[in-house]
Amino acid sequence: MDRPLLPLRTALVFLLAALSGAAAGGLTWLAEEGTARGVLAGLAVTGLATPFFDRLITAGTGEVCGKGHDHG
Numbered sequence: 001m002d003r004p005l006l007p008l009r010t011a012l013v014f015l016l017a018a019l020s021g022a023a024a025g026g027l028t029w030l031a032e033e034g035t036a037r038g039v040l041a042g043l044a045v046t047g048l049a050t051p052f053f054d055r056l057i058t059a060g061t062g063e064v065c066g067k068g069h070d071h072g
Contacts, residue, residue, distance in 0.1 A: 009057060016053045021046030 006014075025042025029035060 013050060013053045013057060017046050017049040020049040020053075 004011075021042040021044075024045035025038045028041040029038035033041075
């Protein structure tokens, strides 16, 4: 079997969410809020960024927008 473990779109969504969480956690830690708050901020942003990037990437694929008409 020569298929990828994850589809490219899924891997991109997870990568962008992880990068967002790492940036938020790093900035929180640099603001001297402590390691625990940095980790919690990073996890929270990762959790919120996953559906955001999922919708953002889906909207750009040319699929039907769900309003009953096609923009193509």
